[in-house]
Amino acid sequence: MRSIRVGRVFGIEVRVHWTIVVIFGLFVWDFATLALPKIVPGYTTAVYWTVSALATAAFIVTLAAHEMSHSYVARRQGIAVRDVTLWMLGGVATIEGTPARPRDECAIAAAGPAVSAAIGVFGTVAGIAAAAVGVPRVAAAGILWVAMFNLLLAVFNLVPAAPLDGGRILRSWLWHRSGDRARATVTTARAGEAFAGVLLFAGAAELAIGGDAGGLWMLAVGWFLLHAARGERRAACRDSSPGYPGTLCPPRTPTSSVQ
DSSP: OOEEEEEEETTEEEEEETHHHHHHHHHHHHIIIIIHHHHSOSOOHHHHHHHHHHHHHHHHHHHHHHHHHHHHHHHHTTOEEEEEEEETTEEEEEEESOOSSHHHHHHHHHHHHHHHHHHHHHHHHHHHHHHHTTOOHHHHHHHHHHHHHHHHHHHHHTSSSTTSHHHHHHHHHHHHHHSOHHHHHHHHHHHHHHHHHHHHHHHHHHHHHTOOHHHHHHHHHHHHHHHHHHHHHHHHHHHSOTTOOTTSSOOOOOOOOOO
């Protein structure tokens, strides 16, 4: 990924992909021109744009916190983390190695949604409290917007489908039950492909019926999840035992040797 280094947190390099500029601009524009004027009318255009820019920047920081939580727990488990990269569809933590035990993987995966949910709950309380003590409504709306997106991020990531965090949690449970990590990976990757298909269908339907920009977003996320899940399944099928994968992996072509 083409990205630039912006610093280090807990000794982990943080990088920003150029597409984060695209998502920053889209979020600021949507919040400043569509959402805020409807939620809290009566402010100037400059105020709407300022609050939107600050809220979007805060949301990107919370995305970094989500990914850093994965990295922090992974390092506590003795797994090296090379970097964290923020990009258009969220963030990616480059973890060099695999957890030794299912419970370790579960802890690493659960850390991200837990942090996002905590930020969402805290932000909701802070936004309501700010409005109650007389902080300008537009500022309180910005705080609540960041909180809402973190809660949505937490819920979305808990969907039990790879490569989402919920898929990692499900894989840890299946790994614990079967003792076969590759088999568990194939199962959760298949779930990821199915979920991606739902998003792609919903996004296409949204565009066909209403022409809403949300349809484009679902298509982008669905496309990314589909390719990521397929990649995980193919890698896991290569690593699975000869007696597996049954119906979840394509049949293996026997190899022949030349005498």
